[in-house]
Each structure stands twice: as C-alpha cells, then as structure tokens.
Amino acid sequence: MGFQQGLSGLAAASKQLDVVGNNVANANTVGFKGSRAEFADLYAASLYGVSSAQAGIGTKTSAVAQQFTQGNITNTGNPLDMAVFGNGFFTVQRPGTNELVYTRNGQFKLDNQGFIVNNGYQLTGYTPDAPGVIKPLQVDAGSIGAKATTAIKLATNVTATATVPTVAFPGAVATAPDPKSYNHSTSVTVYDSLGTSHLVTMYYVKTTNPGEWQVYTRFDSNTMAAATPTTLTFDANGRLAGPVAPIAINVGTLPNGAAIGPDADLDGYPDNTLTVDVNGTTQFASAFAVNNLVTDGYTDGVLTGLVTTKEGKVQAKFSNGQVKDVGQIVLTNFRNPQGLAPQGDNIWTSTPEAGDAQVNTPGAGAVGVIQSAAVEDSNIDLTTELVNMITAQRFYQANAQTIKTQDQILQTLINLR
Structure with a gap:
C-alpha cells in the first residue's frame, strides 16, 4: 500500500x-x-x-x-561590534557558570561591571595579568593616572649657514633670553607625577668655531645658568663628531609638590632630574627643524573608548592619548563544526562529534581574523x-x-x- x-x-x-x-x-x-x-x-x-x-x-x-x-560583513560603527572573517567562534562564558560556549554573534557591549558581554554571555580571552589563561575580559580602568616624564630624546637640524649671534647669550637670568642671543629654540612639553605640564626649552647658539654649537636648557621659568651649556661639534658631513652625553636638567623643587624624572635611587619617587638625549642632531643648510622627538610622560586621562585590532587585542583609549591593553580575544575552532549543538541565543556547545576545541588568537592556526566595528550577517x-x-x-x-x-x-x- x-x-x-x-x-x-x-x-x-x-x-x-x-x-x-x-x-x-x-x-x-x-x-x-x-x-x-x-x-x-x-x-x-x-x-x-x-x-x-x-x-x-x-x-x-x-x-x-x-x-x-561565511556571512556578509556589515560595518556598524560601534567599536565593540566584532565580526569573524574566516573560521572560528568567539569563546564566551555562560552567565552564572564557568561553562565556555561559542558564538559567531559579535554584537558586544559593556555591562555595569565593565565586562564585554553579548546577551549576558561574557567574552573571554587572555588578560595582561594572566596570559595563557582563558577568563572573561573586563574593562576596569575608567581613568589612567599621570606618569612623570623621565627622559627626552630630541634630534634637530641646526642651520649650517647660520651666523654667530651679535648679542651674547645672557648669564644667570630669570627671564627669557634676548632672541638675538641665540639662533634657534624649541620647546618640549613634559609632565610631573601629578600630571601638570611643564616646558623644557632648548636654545641653540652658533659659536665662532666652525661646526660648533652650544645648547642651553631652561625648565619653565627657572633661572638659566649660562655656565653650563652643552657643546655640539659637527663634522664635514653635518653629523655629530661623536656621541654626546645626555643633557641633565636639575629642576629643583616643584611648586606643586610633585616630582619629575627617573627614580635613580629607587626610593619610589622621581629624582627631579630630567635628561635630554640630543644624539641624532644634524647640521645641514636647510632650515631648523625637529626631526625626532620622544618623551615618556603623560598627564592623567579618562576612558574615551575601546578599539579591537584584527589580531583580537582589545585596547582602551584615554583622553591623554594613551592606549592600554585590556585583553586578547581568542577564537575556538573545531574539526567538525557541524557536530556542535545549537542552544539558542546564537550559542553552540561542544560535543564529542565536533572534536576537541582548538583555541588560537585571531589570525593564528586555522582561525580567521577579527574586523572591528562590524558584524557578520546571517x-x-x-x-x-x-x-x-x-x-x-x-x-x-x-x-x-x-x-x-x-x-x-x-x-x-x-x-x-
């Protein structure tokens, strides 16, 4: 029938x-x-x-x-949205448990405790304090403290055709020197331990000796000491004739009680001495220019946003321009993804049929990369x-x-x- x-x-x-x-x-x-x-x-x-x-x-x-x-990738503009391009799943922790489950839904946001979540599931990865250990990623830095500047690296070009100033550079004075007493000057902003900004000013004075310059420094409005210049000597090719020892600037006691400089005596406080490395300075016929400037201090800042790199690094951005690593996202792949068990909420759990979980950072092994500010469509x-x-x-x-x-x-x- x-x-x-x-x-x-x-x-x-x-x-x-x-x-x-x-x-x-x-x-x-x-x-x-x-x-x-x-x-x-x-x-x-x-x-x-x-x-x-x-x-x-x-x-x-x-x-x-x-x-x-693979589903289509759609840009959203939300910095916490993430899309996996290639193989692999986001590894998330089920709410209220330590169970790890898997998803391709990258619509993440911050909860009230700073965890990166999707429908309550916490995104996991490696954290700076526990590399190699998978745990929920948490943004616990609403602000970042100030860091005192310890050193300055400043390479400039002084003009080879400059003439010797007609006015002698002044002795110890509390006011800015006469512009006719130097050929070039530039200022560098530095920060003390409280995040207050200060100015280090460099004055370049051509001497009567061919290829010879003197460099004077001044910290904020402190008295200048003309007796302690640093001499730079250039060869016929416009390069320094030899290495120059860093210029030491003793800033004294700051009015706000803060400190600046490195902690050379390891007492837990900066020593109020800055150094300026001028190696790399040149003497060519072109105009005076700053060719390289590196400082290591910054003022305090507040969290302004998060960014995610294609390698899965989640970084916090602060108003002072600093970037701090929050964690490293990991992606999990399986030999047989069709063996995963769907649980709803865009979540899958592992099964023996799926095979062992293969955990890698994005772009490593057989997993894809992450595109931030985007999601993967159905x-x-x-x-x-x-x-x-x-x-x-x-x-x-x-x-x-x-x-x-x-x-x-x-x-x-x-x-x-």
Missing part, C-alpha cells in the same frame, strides 16, 4: 518546511548559520535480504545539518530559501496526492461486487 510512503513523505516535507521557515525567520539574525534538511530512503528487508523487486517504503529525515559558510540567502519553500510545498502536495490516489484505488476495490 502507498499510504506508508505518502505519510513518510508528508513528514519529510513538513520537516523541510520547518527548516526553511527557521532559516527565513533568522535571515536578519547576526551570526546565524542556516540549516538544511537531509533525507534517507527506507527499505523493507525480508528474511533473505532486500529483493531487487521490492519497492521502497518511504523516506526519513536523516539529519538537519548546519551550514557554517548566511541565509532569501532567494534560495524561497525556492526551497516552493519545492517543499510541491513535495508535500505530491505526497498528499499519492495518499489520495491510494484512497481512490481502495474505494474502487471496496465497490467491486
């Missing part, structure tokens, strides 16, 4: 419509991975095996297979799904027709006299 075949076909068609409907319903779900219904035939076996003349007895749904193809193609829906509908109608035809045949047999 054809009833059994028709009924099995109706069940299979209904399951296919369920799968198609779920795919269509999640066409706009970020990180969603579509599924497809897979079928197998049913065959009756006799005591002596399957006869070549035996007809099949229907079909069954053998599996609903997940399809982990991999559903609506056109294909609508065609599949039509096919499943016709499949259902055809199986219903076989049942109807079988019923007509039975009715004919019953009516025989």
Whole structure:
C-alpha cells in the first residue's frame, strides 16, 4: 500500500518546511548559520535480504545539518561590534557558570561591571595579568593616572649657514633670553607625577668655531645658568663628531609638590632630574627643524573608548592619548563544526562529534581574523530559501496526492461486487 510512503513523505516535507521557515525567520539574525534538511530512503528487508523487486517504503529525515559558510560583513560603527572573517567562534562564558560556549554573534557591549558581554554571555580571552589563561575580559580602568616624564630624546637640524649671534647669550637670568642671543629654540612639553605640564626649552647658539654649537636648557621659568651649556661639534658631513652625553636638567623643587624624572635611587619617587638625549642632531643648510622627538610622560586621562585590532587585542583609549591593553580575544575552532549543538541565543556547545576545541588568537592556526566595528550577517540567502519553500510545498502536495490516489484505488476495490 502507498499510504506508508505518502505519510513518510508528508513528514519529510513538513520537516523541510520547518527548516526553511527557521532559516527565513533568522535571515536578519547576526551570526546565524542556516540549516538544511537531509533525507534517507527506507527499505523493507525480508528474511533473505532486500529483493531487487521490492519497492521502497518511504523516506526519513536523516539529519538537519548546519551550514557554517561565511556571512556578509556589515560595518556598524560601534567599536565593540566584532565580526569573524574566516573560521572560528568567539569563546564566551555562560552567565552564572564557568561553562565556555561559542558564538559567531559579535554584537558586544559593556555591562555595569565593565565586562564585554553579548546577551549576558561574557567574552573571554587572555588578560595582561594572566596570559595563557582563558577568563572573561573586563574593562576596569575608567581613568589612567599621570606618569612623570623621565627622559627626552630630541634630534634637530641646526642651520649650517647660520651666523654667530651679535648679542651674547645672557648669564644667570630669570627671564627669557634676548632672541638675538641665540639662533634657534624649541620647546618640549613634559609632565610631573601629578600630571601638570611643564616646558623644557632648548636654545641653540652658533659659536665662532666652525661646526660648533652650544645648547642651553631652561625648565619653565627657572633661572638659566649660562655656565653650563652643552657643546655640539659637527663634522664635514653635518653629523655629530661623536656621541654626546645626555643633557641633565636639575629642576629643583616643584611648586606643586610633585616630582619629575627617573627614580635613580629607587626610593619610589622621581629624582627631579630630567635628561635630554640630543644624539641624532644634524647640521645641514636647510632650515631648523625637529626631526625626532620622544618623551615618556603623560598627564592623567579618562576612558574615551575601546578599539579591537584584527589580531583580537582589545585596547582602551584615554583622553591623554594613551592606549592600554585590556585583553586578547581568542577564537575556538573545531574539526567538525557541524557536530556542535545549537542552544539558542546564537550559542553552540561542544560535543564529542565536533572534536576537541582548538583555541588560537585571531589570525593564528586555522582561525580567521577579527574586523572591528562590524558584524557578520546571517548566511541565509532569501532567494534560495524561497525556492526551497516552493519545492517543499510541491513535495508535500505530491505526497498528499499519492495518499489520495491510494484512497481512490481502495474505494474502487471496496465497490467491486
């Protein structure tokens, strides 16, 4: 009888419509991975095996297979949104437990405790204080303290065609020197331990000796000591004739009680002495210019935002221009992703069928990279799904027709006299 075949076909068609409907319903779900219904035939076996003349007895749904193809990447402008381009899943911790689960949904945000979360699931990775240990990433720095400047590296170009100033550079004075007493000057902003800014001013004075310059320094409005200049001597190629020892600036006691400079005596406080490394300074005919400037201090700052690199480093940005590493995101890949168990909320859990979890930083091993300020769209193609829906509908109608035809045949047999 054809009833059994028709009924099995109706069940299979209904399951296919369920799968198609779920795919269509999640066409706009970020990180969603579509599924497809897979079928197998049913065959009756006799005591002596399957006869070549035996007809099949229907079909069954053998599996609903997940399809982990890449979805389109859409830019969002939200710095905490992340998309995985390539293989791998974000590793997140289930709320209230230590269980690690997996997702492709990168719509992250900060909760009230500073954890990076998605629907309550906490994003995990390596933290600066525990490298190699997977734990939830937390932004606990609402501000960053000031750091006293310890050293300055300043390389300039002094003009080779400059003439000796007509006014002698002054002796110990508390006011700025006469501009006619030096050839060039530049200022560098430095910071003390409280984040207060100060100015270190460098004055370059051409001497009567060929290729020779004297450098004077001044800290804020402190008295200048003309007796302690640093001499720079240049060779015929415009380079320093030899290494120059760093210029030491003893700033004395700061009015605000702060300190500046390195902690050479290791007492926990800066020693109020700055150094300026002028190696790299040149003497060419071009105009005076600052070619290289590096300082290591900064004022205090507040958190202004977060950024994520394609390698998965989450960094906090502060108003003083400083960047601090919050953590390193990890991605988890599986030998058989189709073996993962979907749990809803765009979450999968590992199973023995999926294989062992392979944890890597983005771009390493077999995992992809991260694109920040973007999300991965659902991999559903609506056109294909609508065609599949039509096919499943016709499949259902055809199986219903076989049942109807079988019923007509039975009715004919019953009516025989």
